[in-house]
Amino acid sequence: MSNPNIAFIGAGNMASSIIGGLVAKGFDASAITASDPYPESLANLQKVAPVNITDNNHQAIAHADVVVLAVKPQVMKPVLEELASSAQQHKPLIISIAAGIESSSLDKWLGGAMPIVRCMPNTPALVQSGATALFANSKVTGEQKTLADTILRAVGIALWVDQESALDAVTAVSGSGPAYFFLVMEAMQAAGEQLGLSADVAKQLTLQTALGAAQMAIASDVETDELRRRVTSPGGTTAEAIKVFEDEGLRQTFNRALVACRDRSEELAKIMDSDS
Structure with a gap:
C-alpha cells in the first residue's frame, strides 16, 4: 500500500x-x-x-x-x-x-x-x-x-x-523495562546526593550517563558484558562498585523481578479473556 x-x-x-x-x-x-x-x-x-x-x-x-x-x-x-x-x-x-x-x-x-x-x-x-x-x-x-x-x-x-x-x-523486558531504569536512576541520584553532590548535579550526571551508556551499547559491535569489562579496571573504583552489586545478588533480583512481571502479564491476560 x-x-x-x-x-x-x-x-x-x-x-x-x-x-x-x-x-x-x-x-x-x-x-x-x-x-x-x-x-x-x-x-x-x-x-x-x-x-x-x-x-x-x-x-x-x-x-x-x-x-x-x-x-x-x-x-x-x-x-x-x-x-x-x-x-x-x-x-x-x-x-x-x-x-x-x-x-x-x-x-x-x-x-x-x-x-x-x-x-x-x-x-x-x-x-x-x-x-x-x-x-x-x-x-x-x-x-x-x-x-x-x-x-x-x-x-x-x-x-x-x-x-x-x-x-x-516482552512486557517483562521492554514493556515494563523503562520503570526499572527509572528506579536505577532514582537510586543513583539519591546516592550521589548522599555523597555530597547537589540534587541538580546528581540528576544531570545520572541521566546523561544512562543516555551515554545506552548509546554506546547500541553503537557498539560487542556485547554489554564486554563493554562493562572495558570500564572495570581490576582493583579499581568501578570494580569495587560492581563487586557490591554482585555480592548483593543484583542479577538474581532482576531475574526474579522479570519472572514476576511475566507471570502477572499472563494472569491479567487470563482475567481479560474471562471477562470477554
Whole structure:
C-alpha cells in the first residue's frame, strides 16, 4: 500500500506519538483520521499534526486500510462490538496497542476473520525512542505486516515474535523495562546526593550517563558484558562498585523481578479473556 488510509480509535498520548512519528517521516497527514470522544484530546492531537478528526468511530474507519486501536483495555470490548458491523464491511488491518487483550478476543468482538496485529510498545515511544514487539494472526498478509512494521517504526524499533505468548515476556523486558531504569536512576541520584553532590548535579550526571551508556551499547559491535569489562579496571573504583552489586545478588533480583512481571502479564491476560 503506497498511500494507505490510517484510522486511530483513541487520540491519547500513544496515538499522538505514533501520528507525530509518521508525519515526521513524511507520511501524509491528510490520510490519517483520529476519533476520540473528548474534544480536548482531538485539539491536542491537531497541534501535533493536521490530521482529520472526528468523534464518530464509524466515520473514522469508513475508508481505512489500517485501524490502530489506542483505547484503554477496559473499554476495548464495547468499542469494538459497536464497530464490528463497519469493520466487517471491508476488513481493514487491525493494530492493537492495548496491553493484556489477546488477538482472539479482539477478533471475536469485531465479528471474526479479521487480520490483527497485536503490539506491545513502551512509553519511550512518546519521544520516538520506543521498543515495540508485534505478533500477527493468520489473517495478516505479508503486505500488511510490512505496513504494521512501518507504522510502529515511526516511534522506535519494531521486532516480530512468532508466538503471541511471547508478548508476556516482552512486557517483562521492554514493556515494563523503562520503570526499572527509572528506579536505577532514582537510586543513583539519591546516592550521589548522599555523597555530597547537589540534587541538580546528581540528576544531570545520572541521566546523561544512562543516555551515554545506552548509546554506546547500541553503537557498539560487542556485547554489554564486554563493554562493562572495558570500564572495570581490576582493583579499581568501578570494580569495587560492581563487586557490591554482585555480592548483593543484583542479577538474581532482576531475574526474579522479570519472572514476576511475566507471570502477572499472563494472569491479567487470563482475567481479560474471562471477562470477554
